[in-house]
Amino acid sequence: MIKAEDISKSYGNNMVLDNITMQFPKGKVISLIGSNGAGKSTLLSIISRLLEQDQGTIAMDGKKITEFKNKKLARHLSILRQSNNVGLKLTVEELVSFGRFPYSQGRLKEEDHQKIEEAIRFLSLEEIQDSYLDELSGGQKQRAYLAMVVAQDTEYILLDEPLNNLDMKYSVQIMTILRRLADELDKTIIIVLHDINFASHYSDYIAALKDGNIEYYGITNEIITEQILQDVFDINCAITERNGKKTCNYFNHNL
Amino acid sequence: MRHHRNIFVLLAIGLLGAVALFMSYDLGRGWEYALGLRSVKVSAMAIVACCVAYSSVTFQTLTNNRILTPSIMGFESVYMLLQTVIVYIYGDQTFKVLNSFDNFMLSVVCMIGFAFMLYILIYRKGKDNIYLLVLIGLVLGILFHSLSSFMQLIIDPNDFFIIQGKMFASFSNINKDLLGYSAVIMVVTLIIGFRLTKYLDVISLGRDQAISLGINYQRMVQIFLVIIAILVSISTALIGPITFLGIMVTNLTYELLKTYRHSLTIAACCLVTAILIIGGQFLTEHLFHLSTPITTIINLVGGAYFLYLLLGLKKI
Numbered sequence: 001m002i003k004a005e006d007i008s009k010s011y012g013n014n015m016v017l018d019n020i021t022m023q024f025p026k027g028k029v030i031s032l033i034g035s036n037g038a039g040k041s042t043l044l045s046i047i048s049r050l051l052e053q054d055q056g057t058i059a060m061d062g063k064k065i066t067e068f069k070n071k072k073l074a075r076h077l078s079i080l081r082q083s084n085n086v087g088l089k090l091t092v093e094e095l096v097s098f099g100r101f102p103y104s105q106g107r108l109k110e111e112d113h114q115k116i117e118e119a120i121r122f123l124s125l126e127e128i129q130d131s132y133l134d135e136l137s138g139g140q141k142q143r144a145y146l147a148m149v150v151a152q153d154t155e156y157i158l159l160d161e162p163l164n165n166l167d168m169k170y171s172v173q174i175m176t177i178l179r180r181l182a183d184e185l186d187k188t189i190i191i192v193l194h195d196i197n198f199a200s201h202y203s204d205y206i207a208a209l210k211d212g213n214i215e216y217y218g219i220t221n222e223i224i225t226e227q228i229l230q231d232v233f234d235i236n237c238a239i240t241e242r243n244g245k246k247t248c249n250y251f252n253h254n255l
Numbered sequence: 256m257r258h259h260r261n262i263f264v265l266l267a268i269g270l271l272g273a274v275a276l277f278m279s280y281d282l283g284r285g286w287e288y289a290l291g292l293r294s295v296k297v298s299a300m301a302i303v304a305c306c307v308a309y310s311s312v313t314f315q316t317l318t319n320n321r322i323l324t325p326s327i328m329g330f331e332s333v334y335m336l337l338q339t340v341i342v343y344i345y346g347d348q349t350f351k352v353l354n355s356f357d358n359f360m361l362s363v364v365c366m367i368g369f370a371f372m373l374y375i376l377i378y379r380k381g382k383d384n385i386y387l388l389v390l391i392g393l394v395l396g397i398l399f400h401s402l403s404s405f406m407q408l409i410i411d412p413n414d415f416f417i418i419q420g421k422m423f424a425s426f427s428n429i430n431k432d433l434l435g436y437s438a439v440i441m442v443v444t445l446i447i448g449f450r451l452t453k454y455l456d457v458i459s460l461g462r463d464q465a466i467s468l469g470i471n472y473q474r475m476v477q478i479f480l481v482i483i484a485i486l487v488s489i490s491t492a493l494i495g496p497i498t499f500l501g502i503m504v505t506n507l508t509y510e511l512l513k514t515y516r517h518s519l520t521i522a523a524c525c526l527v528t529a530i531l532i533i534g535g536q537f538l539t540e541h542l543f544h545l546s547t548p549i550t551t552i553i554n555l556v557g558g559a560y561f562l563y564l565l566l567g568l569k570k571i
Contacts, residue, residue, distance in 0.1 A: 048466075048467065049466060050466055070466075070469045070470065071469040072469075074467065074468055074469025078468075079466075079467045080464075081463045081464075089513040089515055094515060098456075102468055102469040106453035152467075152468070
């Protein structure tokens with residue numbers, strides 16, 4: 001379990017996170033939603049030690065993450081953000097191999113090769129595993145990066161808007177994979193999402209942020225209500241339910 | 256992998272060829288004397304090549320940019336300012352007051368001191384932003400450059416020639432003792448540097464991914480910057496400034512060797528750089544009869560290549 005306690009962060013006079021306390025249960029998909037600038041990515045960055053908080057602590061399984069050695073922590077917690085490295089000449093397999101760095105420090109052992117192979121199979125990348133990254137489409141690239149995280153084999157996987165720039169097909173593909181990671185491999189997935197319907201259909205819990213606070217946090221279907229979404233996003237919407245999944249239509253709203 | 260091995264074999268043959276040609280061409284009667292002189296030059300060129308290769312490749316990985324070299328941070332301006340100040344103070348007595356060893360050590364200390372000052376300035380403010388570091392270095396470099404130009408204007412024109420001799424990199428009169436010291440410092444630094452290349456591989460994925468993979472990013476960047484500062488200082492103090500060499504050799508190496516592994520890239524880059532410098536020096540000595548300094552040739556070719564890169568003829 002990851003526990004955030006009294007997390008605050010401000011940039012200059014701008015309070016981005018205001019005393020946030022929350023817990024992320026194991027083996028679930030938890031989505032962070034909220035409008036732009038609500039502090040979702042900041043919170044994710046702080047949990048994953050990419051950013052230092054001004055105040056408060058993050059604890060993983062009862063131990064503060066600052067007390068872990070970097071190498072050790074990287075075996076428990078990984079983060080994937082949008083990356084924009086253009087000049088890098090890497091094949092998919094080589095990228096996935098980087099996921100083993102916390103274990104192998106660059107010298108791959110038999111076990112590492114096995115994990116790499118598994119990760120490639122898990123994301124169905126076998127056919128393109130020898131292709132260079134810059135030859136791939138956005139969706140394939142995203143899957144390759146995800147495979148690296150899978151090879152890293154951490155209990156906690158944090159993702160910052162992994163569906164950015166992906167079309168419907170690839171988005172669904174990525175979310176299905178994340179669902180499988182939680183269901184089959186018992187990973188905890190914490191994910192920042194923009195599209196409320198992806199959050200609604202694929203996550204177990206949703207945390208809604210507004211102005212640096214956790215306004216709502218609960219089981220997905222309890223959060224996806226017209227009243228809550230209106231409060232969080234400031235926009236009217238209509239919610240329909242089908243097969244127990246709620247879909248939010250925010251296109252024909254009246255301002 | 257086989258492709259890589261072939262490239263290395265080719266580069267090694269190229270280097271051996273260049274060295275053989277440089278050493279044996281037109282030796283004349285006093286061949287023992289000439290051979291001794293030339294081997295000093297070749298050693299100096301080898302040292303400079305390794306320094307330039309490691310520092311440039313590493314710097315480009317840290318900044319995630321293929322058209323930067325450490326010289327943008329103003330190392331060379333610090334060196335030129337120091338040389339100008341010394342001549343400004345001592346005039347034609349310079350060589351009496353300060354022998355070449357003192358000058359070498361002073362230059363190295365000043366350049367490394369400059370780098371440390373930059374790091375402390377930035378990291379004490381809690382900003383671990385390498386671009387800020389580079390930009391401040393750039394601005395300070397320009398400031399130092401203007402200062403030196405100003406001082407060069409007001410000194411005795413005769414003294415100016417002493418400075419002018421330092422403005423262009425030259426392998427022609429290398430002090431043997433300096434060579435020994437430089438070699439020792441370089442070898443030690445490179446041994447440490449090469450042990451760290453696996454971290455460079457991870458860093459090339461970007462800051463966030465490197466941290467996610469368990470790298471102490473800020474610490475690593477600091478270590479690499481210190482290594483770069485040491486190597487650049489040695490090379491500059493030994494032969495003088497060579498700005499464009501770094502850009503040219505790294506990009507040539509990236510063309511030759513398409514790999515993410517820095518141990519390979521840097522090793523190949525050392526060979527490429529050595530071949531280019533030795534080849535360039537050979538041309539300077541035998542084609543231009545020393546009328547054109549080697550930096551002019553390097554900067555001309557390197558500058559043209561830089562323009563080629565900038566104009567987008569090649570994807571950077």
